[in-house]
Amino acid sequence: MVSQQAAATVRLKVRRGAAGDAAPARYDYFEVPREDGMVVLNAIHYIQSHLDPSLNARWNCKAGRCGSCSAEINGRPRLMCKTPVDSIEGEIVVEPMSAFPLISDLVTDVTENWKVAAMIPPFTPKTPNSREWRFYQQDVDRSREFRKCIECFLCQDVCHVVREHEADYVGPRWVVKAASLDMHPMDSVNRAKFMKDVGGLGYCNITKCCQEICPEHIVITDDAIIPEKERVVDRHYDPILWVYRRLSKRVPKGEQVENGVMKALKVAFWGLLMAPVVIVPLLYLVMAFLR
Amino acid sequence: MWSSKSATAKVGVGDRTYEEKACDVLIVGAGGAGLRAAIEAFDKGAKTLIVCKSLMGKAHTVMAEGGIAAALGNVDPKDSWQVHFSDTIVEGQYLSNWRMAEIFAKEAIERVYELEEYGALFDRTKEGKISQRAFGAHTYRRLCHIGDRTGLELIRTLQDQVIKRGVPFMDEVALTRLMKDRKTGRVSAALGIDIRTGKLLLFRFKAVILATGGCGKIYQVTSNSHESTGDGIAMAFAAGAELMDMEMIQFHPTGMIYPAGVRGMLVTEAVRGEGGILTNAGGERFMSKYDPKRMELSARDVVARAIYTEITEGRGTKSGAVYLDITHRGPEYIKKKLPSMYDQFLEFAGVDITKQKMEVAPTVHYQMGGVRVDPETCETTVKGMYAAGEVACGLHGANRLGGNSLSDILVFGRRAGEAAAAAVSGMELPAFETSDVEAEISRVLAPFSVTDGTNPFFIKDEIAENMWKHVGIVRNEKDMTAGLREIERLRGEAARAKAVGGRAFNESWLSCLQVADMLLGSEAVIRSALERKESRGAHTRSDFPQKQDSWLVNIITVQREGKITHETRPVPKIPPELLALVEKE
Numbered sequence: 114m115v116s117q118q119a120a121a122t123v124r125l126k127v128r129r130g131a132a133g134d135a136a137p138a139r140y141d142y143f144e145v146p147r148e149d150g151m152v153v154l155n156a157i158h159y160i161q162s163h164l165d166p167s168l169n170a171r172w173n174c175k176a177g178r179c180g181s182c183s184a185e186i187n188g189r190p191r192l193m194c195k196t197p198v199d200s201i202e203g204e205i206v207v208e209p210m211s212a213f214p215l216i217s218d219l220v221t222d223v224t225e226n227w228k229v230a231a232m233i234p235p236f237t238p239k240t241p242n243s244r245e246w247r248f249y250q251q252d253v254d255r256s257r258e259f260r261k262c263i264e265c266f267l268c269q270d271v272c273h274v275v276r277e278h279e280a281d282y283v284g285p286r287w288v289v290k291a292a293s294l295d296m297h298p299m300d301s302v303n304r305a306k307f308m309k310d311v312g313g314l315g316y317c318n319i320t321k322c323c324q325e326i327c328p329e330h331i332v333i334t335d336d337a338i339i340p341e342k343e344r345v346v347d348r349h350y351d352p353i354l355w356v357y358r359r360l361s362k363r364v365p366k367g368e369q370v371e372n373g374v375m376k377a378l379k380v381a382f383w384g385l386l387m388a389p390v391v392i393v394p395l396l397y398l399v400m401a402f403l404r
Numbered sequence: 405m406w407s408s409k410s411a412t413a414k415v416g417v418g419d420r421t422y423e424e425k426a427c428d429v430l431i432v433g434a435g436g437a438g439l440r441a442a443i444e445a446f447d448k449g450a451k452t453l454i455v456c457k458s459l460m461g462k463a464h465t466v467m468a469e470g471g472i473a474a475a476l477g478n479v480d481p482k483d484s485w486q487v488h489f490s491d492t493i494v495e496g497q498y499l500s501n502w503r504m505a506e507i508f509a510k511e512a513i514e515r516v517y518e519l520e521e522y523g524a525l526f527d528r529t530k531e532g533k534i535s536q537r538a539f540g541a542h543t544y545r546r547l548c549h550i551g552d553r554t555g556l557e558l559i560r561t562l563q564d565q566v567i568k569r570g571v572p573f574m575d576e577v578a579l580t581r582l583m584k585d586r587k588t589g590r591v592s593a594a595l596g597i598d599i600r601t602g603k604l605l606l607f608r609f610k611a612v613i614l615a616t617g618g619c620g621k622i623y624q625v626t627s628n629s630h631e632s633t634g635d636g637i638a639m640a641f642a643a644g645a646e647l648m649d650m651e652m653i654q655f656h657p658t659g660m661i662y663p664a665g666v667r668g669m670l671v672t673e674a675v676r677g678e679g680g681i682l683t684n685a686g687g688e689r690f691m692s693k694y695d696p697k698r699m700e701l702s703a704r705d706v707v708a709r710a711i712y713t714e715i716t717e718g719r720g721t722k723s724g725a726v727y728l729d730i731t732h733r734g735p736e737y738i739k740k741k742l743p744s745m746y747d748q749f750l751e752f753a754g755v756d757i758t759k760q761k762m763e764v765a766p767t768v769h770y771q772m773g774g775v776r777v778d779p780e781t782c783e784t785t786v787k788g789m790y791a792a793g794e795v796a797c798g799l800h801g802a803n804r805l806g807g808n809s810l811s812d813i814l815v816f817g818r819r820a821g822e823a824a825a826a827a828v829s830g831m832e833l834p835a836f837e838t839s840d841v842e843a844e845i846s847r848v849l850a851p852f853s854v855t856d857g858t859n860p861f862f863i864k865d866e867i868a869e870n871m872w873k874h875v876g877i878v879r880n881e882k883d884m885t886a887g888l889r890e891i892e893r894l895r896g897e898a899a900r901a902k903a904v905g906g907r908a909f910n911e912s913w914l915s916c917l918q919v920a921d922m923l924l925g926s927e928a929v930i931r932s933a934l935e936r937k938e939s940r941g942a943h944t945r946s947d948f949p950q951k952q953d954s955w956l957v958n959i960i961t962v963q964r965e966g967k968i969t970h971e972t973r974p975v976p977k978i979p980p981e982l983l984a985l986v987e988k989e
Contacts, residue, residue: 131414131906131908131909132410132411132414132908133410133411133413133414133908148663148664148665149662149663149664149665150662150663150664150665150666150752150753151663151664151665152665152666152752155665158861161861161911161912162859162861162862162864162865163862166859166860166861166902166904166911166912167904167905167910167912168911169905169908169909169910169911170911171459171909172630173458173462173464173629173630173631174462174464174466174467174629174630175629175630175669176467176627176666176669176670176748177747177748177751177752178466178467178556178744179458179462179466179467179629180462181458181459181462195751195752211408212406212408213408214407214408214409214410214411215410216410216600216908216909217905217906217908217909217910218909220600220909222410222411222600223459224575225405225406225407227460227567229405230564230567231567231568231570235523235564235567235568236522236523236564238521238523241521242521243517243518243520243521244517246520246532247531247532247533248528248532249528249532250527250528250535252528253525253526253527253528256525257525257550257551260525260550260553260556260557260560261553261556261743262560263466263556264461264462269406275406276408279405279406279407280405280406281405282405283405284406294523297523297525313405330747
């Protein structure tokens with residue numbers, strides 16, 4: 114928090130411009146009267162009704178519940194409705210999310226997310242009649258954290274894979290979604306294959322930016338992404354588990370997992386072969402050089 | 405998968421062209437009612453299309469916190485649909501449609517289990533069943549809940565079902581008017597704006613389901629979302645539908661009061677359901693004066709009036725509120741049962757509710773009135789037009805019970821979807837008049853050609869201020885008449901509302917159109933409130949403080965020759981076998 118003797122006004126620098134504009138994007142500056150408990154979205158509303166009605170912003174609940182008013186505030190992805198102006202010293206810079214196509218001023222096009230949502234294998238209950246379901250609060254609590262997600266897509270915005278590489282990675286939001294389904298006590302689908310082959314989970318290199326900025330405080334990387342990565346490894350890259358599952362008949366013949374095992378076997382084979390052929394003469398060379 | 409490149413096509417400000425979209429059933433709104441209706445219509449084989457004003461998944465349903473009311477009897481085995489029915493009728497002050505209440509109480513149970521099968525993850529009892537919590541004026545513990553984020557889970561679950569089925573939807577599309585087949589009087593088309601591009605769209609359909617929510621945004625202190633501007637009510641009314649009981653606006657007893665920026669933000673009733681205690685500035689647990697039996701868990705209208713009385717009679721806190729205290733429950737319990745309340749107070753007000761009392765005051769929450777519908781099919785008085793959820797009227801009477809709205813949207817959303825799909829099977833697309841479309845396009849684009857006009861954001865603020873000041877919790881004829889005069893003046897301002905900027909995502913333009921809807925909603929509320937010369941449920945008049953049997957009527961608002969007129973109709977009589985249930989309680 115800034116000192117109690119804050120200035121009577123708040124100074125905002127807001128990025129302007131729409132898709133298809135001939136002129137490059139510009140910044141407009143506004144002075145807005147400071148009020149008790151004011152958040153950035155209040156300041157944007159003040160601008161619209163008193164200073165410049167042409168300023169466009171997306172918002173809805175103004176209570177941190179719907180996840181509409183996502184923006185970058187002084188470079189950090191945040192919800193405008195949950196960012197007190199007093200938490201920022203000096204000028205407040207408000208810009209649209211940069212990972213998504215710009216529509217107008219602070220509004221971006223996030224609809225690509227719906228296409229990704231449609232790809233994730235849906236909830237598929239083990240048994241149909243929920244009147245007979247019995248499971249316990251601790252089972253619920255595992256998945257509950259992920260269901261706090263308000264789809265503000267700030268995690269997608271901050272993710273460098275989504276943002277800079279245009280890679281085929283679904284992004285943090287959709288790993289959280291998969292985790293929320295995988296950890297539902299009545300779900301019967303394993304999403305590891307999807308996450309490996311389609312979801313591009315391997316692209317995530319655990320920089321944890323998403324969990325740092327999540328306004329719902331979901332511990333995205335530690336609680337969702339890493340367990341999902343572990344599922345992929347268990348299912349597709351662990352030969353011992355694979356042999357165990359085959360012997361206990363938990364893996365049907367011909368499942369993708371064989372690739373992982375074949376790979377592991379190949380590595381072992383070539384490793385053993387290379388040891389005498391390449392590594393031993395190399396060692397002799399090094400020794401000869403050192404002598 | 406991802407690209408940050410923008411589309412470059414731009415729509416000219418005066419562009420009158422429109423793109424046509426056709427479907428069997430058009431669903432307007434993607435809250436709980438709209439999504440449930442869409443699932444049903446789609447599953448019944450109708451070519452379904454959803455349009456919604458905000459992004460998919462952001463509708464006002466996400467704001468629902470405490471739970472969904474259904475008599476599963478998991479915690480209190482004595483509970484049954486009969487008791488739920490009786491509670492709904494009694495607390496609605498006998499203004500509810502008995503048939504709607506009956507259907508509702510019976511089918512709510514099925515809808516909750518269905519929601520669980522769709523993937524919603526409810527809190528559990530020790531036996532592993534769906535847990536249920538106490539809520540105001542429910543005889544038994546009845547609210548199935550997902551912490552205090554029940555609405556979010558509900559909308560996300562239905563959204564997943566829509567995506568899974570591949571029901572087509574167009575989000576960020578605002579409809580402006582419904583048009584009819586002149587020969588048959590059936591609604592057949594609607595003009596809309598693709599908000600993201602500013603393009604005009606013409607939707608043609610065989611039936612339309614309005615699931616557009618309420619008009620809570622006509623009030624200054626409100627827990628409602630930005631989008632709750634009453635567009636659906638205004639469109640239905642303009643197309644000739646009857647509105648009913650518009651004076652019945654629910655004030656939620658507990659909204660945040662401090663800081664100013666979050667005034668009106670909801671404090672869930674679950675706080676009281678979990679044992680929260682209300683006290684005035686003097687530390688007195690004042691509910692003992694107003695409802696000694698049910699105390700904090702009395703009906704919402706009773707608690708809201710009690711808090712209002714304490715504050716206006718000078719027993720409130722310095723910031724004009726009363727205290728709500730849950731600290732005795734202990735930090736662990738509070739964080740588990742009321743996680744978003746804990747976050748909300750910490751982040752917005754710097755108050756730790758596990759250690760400190762909350763300051764609360766009433767806030768506008770829900771509109772019990774709305775478009776009159778048939779209880780069985782949800783069809784309005786206009787052929788081909790259906791309505792479900794907050795936009796519709798008939799279930800909640802003069803006061804809605806907490807948790808009844810979430811079951812309402814599922815029960816009647818499903819029914820509307822089913823009825824609409826059945827009605828359109830084998831039907832040809834009805835006709836529409838090109839002249840109606842052209843006239844509407846002119847109206848919609850007019851704000852761009854206003855010079856020296858008024859800022860629409862400013863008019864919105866004025867409407868909300870006027871309603872809060874003149875048609876609040878306690879009403880009287882003098883104030884309401886002044887409020888009505890102000891509405892007339894604002895209507896003049898609205899005619900000169902000016903849009904600035906281009907067509908893409910232009911909030912000032914959309915606001916110009918919304919102020920007209922908000923003014924219609926405001927006028928309907930005030931005129932109905934003037935009409936009802938008694939105090940009943942949420943409608944309290946200082947000049948007519950008593951409840952009177954002669955006012956056991958529904959007030960209908962309808963358009964006759966371009967003018968708003970009112971009629972009163974007796975509430976349909978409850979059949980003896982159901983009346984016996986109510987009297988037994």
